[in-house]
Amino acid sequence: MLTKKRRSDDPDDPLRRTFYGWDPQDTIERNWANNRGYWVLGARASRESYVLFSYSDQHEVVMAARIDAIIDAPGKPGRKIIEGQPLPEDHPVYQEYVGGPTPDSARVRNPVTYLESSVGGWPCGCGCGKEIYAGEFVRGHEQTALHQRVAQIGTIPEFLRWFDAVRAGTESGARTPGSAVVNQAGHLDLTVGGDGSVRIQFIPAEA
Ligand SMILES: [Zn+2]
Structure with missing residues (x-):
């Protein structure tokens, strides 16, 4: 939670700021530099990915940034500085929150609160x-993922035949098995499991 921009009265400010707080006339870079520290942050802050800044006068989110690291504020025991980058306007977290109302969980007196969000950040x-x-x-990666699976079976025709056979097998079900012809030397291995399941495996003879 940010107050209105005001002059810093701390001669030992590790960020050497002359001002802190929010000023809508300043650039985002200036507002970020003036407000990324120093804060009282618990261990939980180190597990967060983003930080939102709300302006107390308007109860509105005015800035969002990616957290790269939480570092100790030099000379300020227990205080922390956030290292990171303000988010661009096309970032999903920015779009979800900036310009919107301060999230309910942050509408308390504590200057720092934590909130759960499902926006952004899955593999x-x-x-x-x-x-x-x-x-x-990621755009195009579904093709990669698909072709990797095709390659595990073989060529594309081989993959298609395998896929159709597997599907036919699943759809006709195990109750009406089709006949199988084995034109290869080898032996059949029959296993009965402890739960009564029966498994037959064909092991081709060594060439
Ligand atoms: Zn990918």
Whole structure:
């Protein structure tokens, strides 16, 4: 929660600020530099990804930033400085909160509150580890994910035949199994599980 911009009266300010607080006339960079510290922040702050700044006069979120690190404020025991970057206007977290009302959980006297949000920050569905904010994949990665699976089976025709066979198998169900012809030397291994399940495995002979 930010107050209106006012002159800093701390000669030992580790950020060497002359002002702190929110000024709508200042640039976002200036407002960020004036307000990223120093705060009383608990251990939980280190697990947060973003910080929102509300302007107390308007009960409105005025700035959002990505948290890169929470560091100790030099010379200020128990106080912390946030390292990071103000978010651009097209960022989903910015779009969700900036310009909107201060979230209910922050409408208390405590200058710092924590809120749960499902906006942004889940991993791409292909497993590459990139963070995404909408949908399930980084653009194009669904193709990568699909082709990786095709490659595990073989060529595209091989994949299609395998897929159709698996689907046909699932749909006809185990109750009416079709006949299978094995034109290969090998042996059949039959296992009966402890739960009564029966498993038959064909093991081809060594070439
Ligand atoms: Zn991906």
